[in-house]
Amino acid sequence: MASSTQPARIPGGTDAPKPGTPAAGGVLLSAGDVGRVVDRMAHQLIERAATTDPGAADGGLSALVLVGIPTRGAPLARRLAARIEAFSGTRVDVGTVDITLYRDDLRRRGVRALEPTLLPDAGIDDRLVVLVDDVLYSGRSVRAALDALRDLGRPKAVQLAVLVDRGHRELPIRADFVGKNVPTSRIQQVRVHLTEIDGTDEVLVTEGDGLGTGARSGATRGSEGEAE
Amino acid sequence: MTNYLIKGAKPYGGEAADIFLKDGRIASIGEHLRVPGADVIDAAGLVALPGLVDLHTHLREPGREDAETVETGSRAAALGGFTAVHAMANTDPVADTAGVVEQVWRLGQQAGLVDVVPVGAVTVGLKGERLAELGAMADSAARVRVFSDDGMCVSDPALMRRALEYVKAFDGVVAQHAEEPRLTVGAQMHEGDRSARLGLAGWPAAAEEAIIARDVLLAGHVGARLHVCHVSTAGSVELLRWAKARGVQVTAEVTPHHLLLTDACAEGYDPVFKVNPPLRTAEDVAALRAGLADGTIDAVATDHAPHAVEDKESEWAAARPGMLGLEQALSVVVETMVETGLLDWAGVADRMSVRPAVIGRLTEQGRPLAPGEPANLLLLDPSTRATVDPAALASRSRNSPYAGRELPGRVVATFLRGVPTVLDGKAQK
Amino acid sequence: MKRHLLEAADLDRADATLVLDTAAQIDAALAGREVKKLPTLRGRTVVNLFFEDSTRTRISFELAAKRLSADVINFSAKGSSVSKGESLKDTALTLEAMGSDAIVVRHHASGAPHRLASWVKGSVVNAGDGTHEHPTQALLDAYTIRQRLGRLEGVRVALVGDVLHSRVARSNVGLLHTLGAEVTVVAPPTLVPVGVGSWPVEVSYDLDAVLPKADVVMMLRVQAERMTASFFPSAREYSRRYGLDARRMATLPDDAIVMHPGPMNRGMEIAAEVADSVRSTIVEQVGNGVSVRMAVLYLLLGGRSE
Numbered sequence: 009m010a011s012s013t014q015p016a017r018i019p020g021g022t023d024a025p026k027p028g029t030p031a032a033g034g035v036l037l038s039a040g041d042v043g044r045v046v047d048r049m050a051h052q053l054i055e056r057a058a059t060t061d062p063g064a065a066d067g068g069l070s071a072l073v074l075v076g077i078p079t080r081g082a083p084l085a086r087r088l089a090a091r092i093e094a095f096s097g098t099r100v101d102v103g104t105v106d107i108t109l110y111r112d113d114l115r116r117r118g119v120r121a122l123e124p125t126l127l128p129d130a131g132i133d134d135r136l137v138v139l140v141d142d143v144l145y146s147g148r149s150v151r152a153a154l155d156a157l158r159d160l161g162r163p164k165a166v167q168l169a170v171l172v173d174r175g176h177r178e179l180p181i182r183a184d185f186v187g188k189n190v191p192t193s194r195i196q197q198v199r200v201h202l203t204e205i206d207g208t209d210e211v212l213v214t215e216g217d218g219l220g221t222g223a224r225s226g227a228t229r230g231s232e233g234e235a236e
Numbered sequence: 237m238t239n240y241l242i243k244g245a246k247p248y249g250g251e252a253a254d255i256f257l258k259d260g261r262i263a264s265i266g267e268h269l270r271v272p273g274a275d276v277i278d279a280a281g282l283v284a285l286p287g288l289v290d291l292h293t294h295l296r297e298p299g300r301e302d303a304e305t306v307e308t309g310s311r312a313a314a315l316g317g318f319t320a321v322h323a324m325a326n327t328d329p330v331a332d333t334a335g336v337v338e339q340v341w342r343l344g345q346q347a348g349l350v351d352v353v354p355v356g357a358v359t360v361g362l363k364g365e366r367l368a369e370l371g372a373m374a375d376s377a378a379r380v381r382v383f384s385d386d387g388m389c390v391s392d393p394a395l396m397r398r399a400l401e402y403v404k405a406f407d408g409v410v411a412q413h414a415e416e417p418r419l420t421v422g423a424q425m426h427e428g429d430r431s432a433r434l435g436l437a438g439w440p441a442a443a444e445e446a447i448i449a450r451d452v453l454l455a456g457h458v459g460a461r462l463h464v465c466h467v468s469t470a471g472s473v474e475l476l477r478w479a480k481a482r483g484v485q486v487t488a489e490v491t492p493h494h495l496l497l498t499d500a501c502a503e504g505y506d507p508v509f510k511v512n513p514p515l516r517t518a519e520d521v522a523a524l525r526a527g528l529a530d531g532t533i534d535a536v537a538t539d540h541a542p543h544a545v546e547d548k549e550s551e552w553a554a555a556r557p558g559m560l561g562l563e564q565a566l567s568v569v570v571e572t573m574v575e576t577g578l579l580d581w582a583g584v585a586d587r588m589s590v591r592p593a594v595i596g597r598l599t600e601q602g603r604p605l606a607p608g609e610p611a612n613l614l615l616l617d618p619s620t621r622a623t624v625d626p627a628a629l630a631s632r633s634r635n636s637p638y639a640g641r642e643l644p645g646r647v648v649a650t651f652l653r654g655v656p657t658v659l660d661g662k663a664q665k
Numbered sequence: 666m667k668r669h670l671l672e673a674a675d676l677d678r679a680d681a682t683l684v685l686d687t688a689a690q691i692d693a694a695l696a697g698r699e700v701k702k703l704p705t706l707r708g709r710t711v712v713n714l715f716f717e718d719s720t721r722t723r724i725s726f727e728l729a730a731k732r733l734s735a736d737v738i739n740f741s742a743k744g745s746s747v748s749k750g751e752s753l754k755d756t757a758l759t760l761e762a763m764g765s766d767a768i769v770v771r772h773h774a775s776g777a778p779h780r781l782a783s784w785v786k787g788s789v790v791n792a793g794d795g796t797h798e799h800p801t802q803a804l805l806d807a808y809t810i811r812q813r814l815g816r817l818e819g820v821r822v823a824l825v826g827d828v829l830h831s832r833v834a835r836s837n838v839g840l841l842h843t844l845g846a847e848v849t850v851v852a853p854p855t856l857v858p859v860g861v862g863s864w865p866v867e868v869s870y871d872l873d874a875v876l877p878k879a880d881v882v883m884m885l886r887v888q889a890e891r892m893t894a895s896f897f898p899s900a901r902e903y904s905r906r907y908g909l910d911a912r913r914m915a916t917l918p919d920d921a922i923v924m925h926p927g928p929m930n931r932g933m934e935i936a937a938e939v940a941d942s943v944r945s946t947i948v949e950q951v952g953n954g955v956s957v958r959m960a961v962l963y964l965l966l967g968g969r970s971e
Binding site for chain 3: 106108110114118119121122123124125126158159
Binding site for chain 2: 752753770772773774775776777779780783794795796797798832835858859860861862863864
């Protein structure tokens with residue numbers, strides 16, 4: 009069994025950009041861009057926490073829990089927490105929630121190895137949980153994560169932070185914090201690379217996911233970073 | 237009666253010759269025979285052998301006509317090149333009286349495809365407790381000479397001794413199913429590496445060998461004839477060799493499946509490979525082939541054991557043991573003995589026709605291909621190979637262990653006393 | 666992973682490790698949770714087809730399937746059409762026609778799950794067949810060892826008791842070998858199969874000689890009926906030579922653990938003070954059984970990589 013499901017490639021197809029397509033192979037965010045986007049999102053999270061709980065001494069940050077959705081949402085959540093601490097001086101709780109057992113497309117995508125679900129000792133009850141993921145696409149991953157959270161506790165509120173929102177939602181879900189909005193076509197792929205996993209920070213857009221037009225969303229996972 | 241002129245067949249695989257069959261006998265054998273009015277059969281390239289004689293067939297009638305009848309079994313036999321089969325006694329009711337053996341004998345006559353020679357039970361109801369009326373069966377119209385509790389071992393040594401002695405009065409023979417029952421309680425397959433892994437209760441070689449050792453000593457002691465059914469182990473071959481060297485009147489048979497298949501067949505737990513005695517190891521197979529080649533084992537006998545689908549399409553332990561054999565017996569012998577160079581065609585005739593007929597005391601079977609002899613013979617095309625399709629078998633059952641396996645040789649024609657029971661590979665009734 | 670889990674040999678090292686890792690993640694994910702239920706197998710139907718009474722194994726599989734939100738049907742052969750002569754094949758085809766996605770089967774005949782697997786399209790999980798195998802028991806045992814000792818590679822396991830008739834022993838020998846453990850089977854010679862020489866194990870008839878070198882002692886259930894067939898002279902003699910009592914347990918290395926697949930014959934193969942000692946993993950094994958079976962059901966039923 010494969011540890012992650014890769015999309016079936018059309019024979020002869022490649023991930024290489026097609027010449028002449030404007031966005032093909034384009035680097036959407038460079039390493040520097042990624043760092044700046046994460047910093048900006050950290051600031052937004054600090055501001056929002058303060059407005060959520062105006063009277064709190066720590067600006068509401070002690071109520072905040074950043075919960076990453078594996079694979080790349082997890083290091084992203086840790087980075088955001090680190091930046092928040094750097095800017096505000098306050099430690100923020102971090103966790104991960106594996107959504108594999110909550111997915112609704114197991115029949116189609118096959119099984120994969122599970123990743124840990126780790127919550128802070130204080131739990132998530134009555135706290136502000138911000139789900140963190142790398143790419144927001146159909147919204148199905150977020151739906152699964154919401155189901156998982158429901159089984160783990162009862163947060164006061166749940167919000168969503170994503171590095172890239174590429175559109176094409178299939179569920180009524182929107183992000184509260186977006187690093188970058190990228191209009192894409194369904195046949196394009198958005199690939200997020202993070203140093204912790206991939207050795208480098210960058211976000212790429214490539215043409216063609218090998219699955220035809222819009223047949224399925226979120227065809228890839230893992231190194232392709234389309235965690236939908 | 238139609239007379240047949242067989243053109244260009246090779247008797248015992250030798251020089252091509254014409255064989256003229258007239259009035260149920262071989263009238264002449266020679267080159268370029270011309271017989272006006274005879275039906276001519278082109279047999280160029282075919283091997284002519286005396287009609288095969290099976291010492292060990294289960295025809296299931298009376299009792300399990302859903303699995304086989306005397307008629308369907310006879311047809312399968314004819315298609316396999318047989319002109320005589322010994323019908324085992326473990327029917328329901330058991331063939332332990334003159335009445336039952338005569339019934340089976342008459343059914344065979346009616347079918348008219350092979351000589352059906354009933355085997356009588358040694359003990360009443362195969363229970364191994366007291367002797368059946370062996371003399372009455374011998375004196376009946378069926379003229380029983382072979383007695384066997386096959387399926388059950390005559391395990392009581394005193395009873396076995398008496399049976400061996402008693403049948404001397406009419407030149408009978410006890411055909412022993414050699415299996416010490418206390419060593420095979422619940423046994424499912426050959427006891428060895430595979431049974432250990434598959435978790436199937438083991439049937440040790442020693443359970444067969446212990447009975448053979450005992451019985452050859454008894455037969456020698458009382459000067460009686462003993463026949464050992466379906467010998468399956470290398471150790472049994474050794475014991476037989478030893479006993480024959482000492483002058484014991486012992487004969488033995490091996491089945492086609494024990495010449496070809498091994499306990500590896502049990503791997504998938506498909507009960508079509510469940511048989512008693514069980515399939516053994518490759519070393520045993522080699523020893524059995526060698527024993528058959530050097531004459532230590534006298535005969536090939538099919539132990540043709542038809543079973544209804546529901547008795548085989550089950551878990552291994554619940555399935556009944558046994559497999560079909562009549563229609564593929566000669567092909568398996570060609571594959572395992574002829575193509576390996578262990579037996580020539582005369583040897584095949586000896587082990588599958590001549591010696592079994594002698595053991596069964598059949599005077600009109602197992603005779604040589606020679607003028608004046610009964611016209612019991614078969615024509616085999618040794619050059620074709622075909623894949624066995626159980627659905628195409630004449631047997632009423634489908635439990636062939638050779639399903640999907642390619643085997644050499646095709647019986648083109650079989651003649652019983654000059655009458656074709658098979659022509660062009662098709663049964664004639 | 667293959668479509669069925671019929672015997673330990675169906676799992677190569679990577680698959681076996683994946684099952685154990687998945688069970689560990691499931692364990693972690695459910696630890697301390699109020700809602701011990703996952704939606705993973707919603708809409709799937711798992712049939713527990715039990716031709717032998719085994720309440721503990723059936724409940725373990727039932728709980729595993731239910732915690733993954735599968736629909737569970739318990740089909741006991743007793744009092745059903747099976748006892749009225751319906752064949753295994755007919756039963757299997759009937760269950761499949763009713764829409765079962767997986768059949769968990771316990772049968773008194775070795776190989777029955779293999780037959781079942783040849784007749785149905787869904788997955789078959791062997792929950793113990795005759796004297797053949799019980800692969801999920803071996804998986805939960807391996808899981809328990811790894812949990813307690815932190816590894817399986819090189820772990821020395823003594824498998825003690827009625828190896829001849831034990832499906833637990835066969836599965837453990839296969840799986841532990843796959844995972845790199847070193848197994849010694851210890852039993853009176855009557856309870857070791859002829860053919861054990863082809864197994865990847867050492868064989869010993871002397872429990873006292875083996876214990877000081879064992880990291881794990883796995884005691885197998887010994888049925889007292891065996892003595893009527895002369896496998897050993899008496900329960901007392903068996904217990905004296907092959908039973909694990911406190912004196913023998915004291916000869917084990919400090920970290921060694923004592924396992925038993927249950928149900929135990931206290932006083933026969935295992936003394937009460939051993940079963941209840943801190944070395945004993947017997948209660949953990951039961952709990953781990955649910956996690957491991959969840960992992961197996963998830964991996965077999967979760968879908969297929971195409």
